[in-house]
Amino acid sequence: xxxxxxxxxxxxxxMTDERVGQEALLAAAQRLPKGGAGIVLRHYRTPKxxxxxxxxxxxxxxxxxxxxxxxxxxxAQAAAWGxxxxxxxxxxxxxxxxxxxxxxxxxxxxxxxxxxxxxxxFLSPLFPTRSHPGAPALGxxxxxxxxxxxxxxxxxxxxxxxxxxxxxxxxxxxxWAAIDxxxxxxx
Numbered sequence: 124x125x126x127x128x129x130x131x132x133x134x135x136x137x138m139t140d141e142r143v144g145q146e147a148l149l150a151a152a153q154r155l156p157k158g159g160a161g162i163v164l165r166h167y168r169t170p171k172x173x174x175x176x177x178x179x180x181x182x183x184x185x186x187x188x189x190x191x192x193x194x195x196x197x198x199a200q201a202a203a204w205g206x207x208x209x210x211x212x213x214x215x216x217x218x219x220x221x222x223x224x225x226x227x228x229x230x231x232x233x234x235x236x237x238x239x240x241x242x243x244x245f246l247s248p249l250f251p252t253r254s255h256p257g258a259p260a261l262g263x264x265x266x267x268x269x270x271x272x273x274x275x276x277x278x279x280x281x282x283x284x285x286x287x288x289x290x291x292x293x294x295x296x297x298x299w300a301a302i303d304x305x306x307x308x309x310x
Contacts, residue, residue, distance in 0.1 A: 243277070
């Protein structure tokens with residue numbers, strides 16, 4: 124991570140998805156470890172007013188629990204909404220230093236993330252996932268090869284659960300992210 128950020132990068136990330144109901148999503152955010160996790164609000168297809176209302180609810184939880192809150196979209200929108208950073212391919216600099224994460228699914232996108240000066244990437248999908256049925260997974264070997272080439276922190280995403288964390292560290296990941304792995308309550 125770039126030195127402009129004093130905050131330690133969280134190792135656990137909740138990725139939002141429209142498939143998960145808002146109450147389940149908010150409950151998942153409440154369960155994240157205090158001070159050691161982050162949330163990436165995507166919800167790209169949600170109407171702007173509803174998306175902003177969800178962001179505000181997540182922001183309240185993030186403040187109380189000392190979580191990092193990223194907004195999927197542009198740097199300007201993240202700054203305007205008061206997010207800790209933005210998730211996407213927009214590499215434009217803004218006045219206020221924000222974290223920047225980028226989605227990466229292969230070598231080409233890894234180069235794009237580096238050119239866009241991303242602080243960290245979400246490398247996916249490591250394993251098959253319900254959010255992208257039928258999409259080819261990177262698998263362990265390809266994931267590890269891409270992670271070794273990254274000059275920024277790598278967060279593993281795609282079919283990942285907490286039990287995978289020891290293996291992920293050995294593959295070059297500095298954290299892990301999930302949708303279902305964090306939003307579906309385990310009994």
